[in-house]
Amino acid sequence: MFLGLKRIFKLSWVSFCRNQLSTISAIFVISLTLFIITALFFFQGLIKFVTLQIEEQIDISVYFNEEVSEGEILKVETKLSQLPEVKDIKYVSKDVALTKFLEKHKENPELLEAIDELEENPFLAALNVRVWEENQYEKVLAFLEKEETKDLVDHHNFFENKPLIEKIYSLNLTARKIVLILSSIFVLITILVVFSTTKLTIYNQREEISIMRQIGASNFYIRGPFLLQGIFFGFFAFLICLFIWGGLSFLMGENLEGFLGGFNFFNYFVKNFQLLSLIQIGSGMGLGIISSFICTEKYLRV
């Protein structure tokens, strides 16, 4: 078995080096496929980053009655944070709310004057709650409606924010769907192109396959080199694509960061290097092997 594998490796490497035209065209086509797959990987990373940025802005504020103490509010916070639906919760005291308001409107003297005229802090203490998914806000509200917390809450702004929240989540969902559909279409097209190129390469060698069969070569010896060549094609395409995308992301990284709202291509590349390499090498070699396997099948029928 080891001897057979060694020979298959040698045969495929020799063929890989000698059939330069088909080797170059196969590597080019697989590189193109990997380039598109990587571009889609970056694109979905960008979409995810942007939607995350938007989602970060979405929360509901639960305002507590004037007389509710900070201790009671913090108890509610602890209970709320234990709900699996809650992603993040922040306590904003009356003082903090006032400070934030003053900071926000420091250039509006009329408003500051109006606040000054009031003897007491007009703001209510609040909990700003964020959930994982849009429909989970209802569960938070249901919790607040319970007997133990019902009387503590003055009001919340869920119903005011609801249309905006729904719109943002719907946009987010649509964007992800579009990425998924586009990815599927591009991947399908490129798979078909790789398949056709491999088919053409193997078609050109059908006579040799037939000769090999006639001199008694088993499928292992005929198909083996083609499959290994598929791995070589995938591996070299992976190296090329990694090099190109490494360079591209480095160049685009800081230059586009401001334009893309803080998304840095190079940081994303470095952060996802292992996953990206795995996707590239997996799809490159996978495409090479699967297309070679399918294409040789036709000529291996004895």
Next chain:
Amino acid sequence: MIKFDDVTKIYPTHSSNGYPTIALKNISFELKKGEFLILSGKSGAGKTTLLRLLEREEEPTSGKIFYNNKDISKIKTSKIPFYRRNLGMIYQDYKLLLQMNVFENISFAMMVMGKSDSEIRNSVPKTLEIVDLIHKVNNFPNQLSSGEKQRLAIARAIANQPEVILADEPTGNLDCYFTLDIVHILEKINRLGTTVILATHDRDLVSNLKKRVITLQEGEIIRDDEEGRFIF
């Protein structure tokens, strides 16, 4: 060793007039180990079909073919490559592996038989010496003359010392000088004990060889002579 028992081969739709083509009809003969058989007849007489049936490239429509008393139609598809290793095949169009050089063409045939590397290293030069091609060991097929290509095809066919050599018009593309050359090599192989089946329509070749000749006409055996000559 080889027995054709009432073998008929019909191609259902291959003829130009739309009717089935009868390539072979009720073929029966036996061949002993070490014999040299010439299959003679015009083009289209059925010589190549007979060889293709023997190498299990195709199956007979009816009848049976036995190799060493075994019905070859019962060989499983996956086992056909192993059966073919008993046969060395030589074709008019050489059927060489163009991406491989002379050494590799022969070593590939030995590799698939599971021969060791040292065995291959020792045997290939010896085989090339038999066909006088040792000086071209690193050449690729497209760097060889027609005669050299055919000698390489023979070297590949005999590399694994098969029991039978099937030669389908091996001299069809060669001039008379190379033809004699090839025939002498085949005779030499036969003298060493290998059974040879030579399909040819070369009149001089058939008449001069003084071997058993089966003559085919329109798919039927019309003569089977121990020391035959060309009829048509």
